[in-house]
Amino acid sequence: xxxxxxxxxxxxxxxxxxxxxxxxxxxxxxxxxxxxxxxxxxxxxxxxxxxxxxxxxxxxxxxxxxxxxxxxxxxxx
Amino acid sequence: xxxxxxxxxxxxxxxxxxxxxxxxxxxxxxxxxxxxxxxxxxxxxxxxxxxxxxxxxxxxxxxxxxxxxxxxxxxxxxxxxxxxxxxxxxxxxxxxxxxxxxxxxxxxxxxxxxxxxxxxxxxxxxxxxxxxxxxxxxxxxxxxxxxxxxxxxxxxxxxxxxxxxxxxxxxxxxxxxxxxxxxxxxxxxxxxxxxxxxxxxxxxxxxxxxxxxxxxxxxxxxxxxxxxxxxxxxxxxxxxxxxxxxxxxxxxxxxxxxxxxxxxxxxxxxxxxxxxxxxxxxxxxxxxxxxxxxxxxxxxxxxxxxxxxxxxxxxxxxxxxxxxxxxxxxxxxxxxxxxxxxxxxxxxxxxxxxxxxxxxxxxxxxxxxxxxxxxxxxxxxxxxxxxxxxxxxxxxxxxxxxxxxxxxxxxxxxxxxxxxxxxxxxxxxxxx
Numbered sequence: 001x002x003x004x005x006x007x008x009x010x011x012x013x014x015x016x017x018x019x020x021x022x023x024x025x026x027x028x029x030x031x032x033x034x035x036x037x038x039x040x041x042x043x044x045x046x047x048x049x050x051x052x053x054x055x056x057x058x059x060x061x062x063x064x065x066x067x068x069x070x071x072x073x074x075x076x077x
Numbered sequence: 078x079x080x081x082x083x084x085x086x087x088x089x090x091x092x093x094x095x096x097x098x099x100x101x102x103x104x105x106x107x108x109x110x111x112x113x114x115x116x117x118x119x120x121x122x123x124x125x126x127x128x129x130x131x132x133x134x135x136x137x138x139x140x141x142x143x144x145x146x147x148x149x150x151x152x153x154x155x156x157x158x159x160x161x162x163x164x165x166x167x168x169x170x171x172x173x174x175x176x177x178x179x180x181x182x183x184x185x186x187x188x189x190x191x192x193x194x195x196x197x198x199x200x201x202x203x204x205x206x207x208x209x210x211x212x213x214x215x216x217x218x219x220x221x222x223x224x225x226x227x228x229x230x231x232x233x234x235x236x237x238x239x240x241x242x243x244x245x246x247x248x249x250x251x252x253x254x255x256x257x258x259x260x261x262x263x264x265x266x267x268x269x270x271x272x273x274x275x276x277x278x279x280x281x282x283x284x285x286x287x288x289x290x291x292x293x294x295x296x297x298x299x300x301x302x303x304x305x306x307x308x309x310x311x312x313x314x315x316x317x318x319x320x321x322x323x324x325x326x327x328x329x330x331x332x333x334x335x336x337x338x339x340x341x342x343x344x345x346x347x348x349x350x351x352x353x354x355x356x357x358x359x360x361x362x363x364x365x366x367x368x369x370x371x372x373x374x375x376x377x378x379x380x381x382x383x384x385x386x387x388x389x390x391x392x393x394x395x396x397x398x399x400x401x402x403x404x405x406x407x408x409x410x411x412x413x414x415x416x417x418x419x420x421x422x423x424x425x426x427x428x429x430x431x432x433x434x435x436x437x438x439x440x441x442x443x444x445x446x447x448x449x450x451x452x453x454x455x456x457x458x459x460x461x462x463x464x465x466x467x468x469x470x471x472x473x474x475x476x477x478x479x480x481x482x483x484x485x486x487x488x489x490x491x492x493x494x495x496x497x498x499x500x501x502x503x504x505x506x507x508x509x
Contacts, residue, residue, distance in 0.1 A: 003128060009090070013415045017444060018115075025121050046082055046166070049128055051120075054091040054099055054110070 004047035006030045008038040010056050018051065033057070084135055086127035090115060117444050136196060170215040171200035174223070174242060178204060181246055182253070189253050206253040213245060225276070227252050234258055237276040244272035279326045280305075283313045286324060286333065286352075293356035294364070301363040317363040337362050340393060341454075344369050344385045394453055394508060395436050401455070402426065402435035405442055416445060418468040421490045425468070428492040429500065437504045451506045462506050464499060475499065479506075 005027045009015040015031055022029045030045050032038035034057040042050070089110040091099040099110035108127035111120060175193035182189045182204065189206040201214040210228040215221065223245040227235045235258045239245050251261060251273070261273040262281065287303045297303070301315040301322075313324040321338040335347045335355055349355055358376070361367040369385035383403065387396020409422045416422075426447070429435065434449075441448040441455065443465070450463040457463055467474040472488040477499055487493050 005124070011415065013413060016412055021117055021120065021444070022124075025124075027124075042082075042085075047085070048082075048131055049086045049088070049124055051088045051090065051124070054089050054095050054102070 003049065004028050004030070004045065005049040005051060006032060006038065006042055006045070006047045008032045008035075008050065008052040008056050010034060010053065022051075084131050086124075086131040088120075088123055088127055115444065132196065166217040166221075167200045167215050168195060170217065170221040170223075171195060171202055174213060174215065174245070175202045177242065178202060178246060178249065181250060185250055186253055204249050204253055209253050209255075211249045211252050213249065225249065227258060227276075235277045235280075237278065239275040241272070241275075244275060247272045248276055280307060280311045282326075282333065283311050283324065286355075287313055289352050290356055290359065293352060294360045296364050297359060301359075315359060315363055317366070320363055320366065322359055322362060335359075339369075339385075339388050342384060342388070342393065342397065343382060344388065345372070345379050345381050347379065397453060398437065398439050399435050402430060402440045405440040405447070408442055409447075413445065418445075418490075421468050422447065425466070425473075425490060425492065432492060432497065432500075434500050434504070438500065449500065449503060451503065451508050453508050458509075461509055462503060464503055477503075479503075 005022055007015060007018050007029055009018060010033050019029050019031060030041045030047060032041045087107045089099055089102045089107050090113060091110050092113045102110055109123050171193050175191060178191045182191060186206055189204055191204050193202045195201060201212050203212045208230045212226045214224040222240050225237045226233055258276060261276055265273045283305060291298050301317040304314045306312045315322045319340045323336045324333050326333055332348050332350050337344050361372055368389050369381050373379055373381045384396045384400045387393055406426050409419055413419045438449045439452050447466040448463055450457055450461055452461050462479045465476045468490050472486060473490055475485040477483045487496060
């Protein structure tokens with residue numbers, strides 16, 4: 001069966017090329033353009049592999065790696 | 078993400094300006110960082126290694142957990158606890174099915190054995206009773222799906238794919254209790270046991286199509302007798318000279334795909350259950366040897382391959398090459414429109430086409446790199462010669478692989494006499 005991967009890249013063209021590469025190599029890919037989308041996709045589809053840009057809107061690759069990675073939403077008084 | 082899955086393998090893509098942050102990502106557990114521009118081979122090899130390492134880590138931890146735990150048979154509570162730790166959905170599905178099968182068969186066939194084994198995403202349950210075996214591989218697409226293989230004395234008798242655990246269990250139980258698959262089919266035909274409908278469905282559908290075809294177009298029995306291939310997937314082939322119609326079920330599509338090939342190249346594809354339509358198309362394609370444009374004029378809804386007119390004109394290879402340049406031009410123009418060198422590459426392609434190289438070379442791409450070869454079909458094998466061309470502010474960076482690799486840098490991003498000479502050398506290579 002296909003290996004699963006989540007690709008987190010904000011540039012749509014680069015995302016399309018990466019998807020093509022991973023599709024051709026037999027991966028089933030989920031795409032995300034920013035940190036929030038990435039977390040949603042990842043929670044729903046627990047892929048074993050994540051390929052991410054170091055910086056994507058809403059989150060950095062570093063934040064994705066932290067154990068408590070969900071960025072806390074500021075609450076207003 | 079680590080909060081969701083602590084073992085996720087992460088590859089970070091970065092540019093030269095952010096190497097320091099990228100190194101920090103390794104300290105936080107990323108498997109690797111790769112510098113842009115990305116090399117495709119390096120990316121795929123890194124991805125495969127990252128997954129391999131992830132599996133090793135999971136297996137090692139599971140092994141440690143088993144060693145640490147008591148060695149008595151796992152009870153229901155323990156199994157439930159292990160399920161909660163399952164790294165992949167496939168393992169959860171397999172363990173759940175295993176539990177239910179054990180429970181079901183303990184009443185119906187107490188002498189049957191049920192095992193559940195796997196690693197990573199590959200999990201299956203196997204039920205054995207006497208000479209009969211049924212293995213059930215569990216998938217996640219995107220919910221539980223079971224692929225069954227029915228065996229008798231280690232010979233595969235039938236297969237089936239179902240998303241219903243209930244139907245899966247009914248078929249497995251009937252099989253190990255001694256039913257023949259034909260009996261299952263007969264029960265199915267009586268309409269009593271719809272749960273067996275998935276067993277050998279594709280095979281039975283193809284046999285039905287074959288029978289229908291021979292009634293609707295009996296002449297095909299002479300000109301292109303149908304042949305049924307049965308492997309992991311079933312296919313029905315009809316061949317007349319260089320023309321073939323391949324009927325198969327693509328992926329999980331409920332309707333069969335009819336692929337019409339000329340010398341191995343697909344001219345058009347139809348997905349239909351309309352038996353009148355496909356028997357007419359098959360007669361036109363295989364019996365009358367009709368030209369694709371005639372078929373298109375009779376069936377305007379069919380999407381004909383752009384290579385079809387070249388086949389009709391007796392220029393198949395040239396046509397396949399020209400179509401590859403059309404596609405690659407569109408790729409650089411549309412898909413890579415944002416790339417700063419896109420316009421230069423499009424212009425270079427136009428110059429090469431004006432010089433006639435699109436009739437003798439295949440054009441392809443690897444990320445941003447243009448690849449030229451004498452490969453008749455898409456893809457390059459190791460031994461095939463090729464030329465790769467990159468554009469940057471340095472000009473053209475060209476790698477030529479004939480017997481050995483040679484590298485050239487041309488300051489101007491255009492078809493210079495040197496590049497022209499190199500392409501002519503490639504042109505002299507045989508088509509493979």
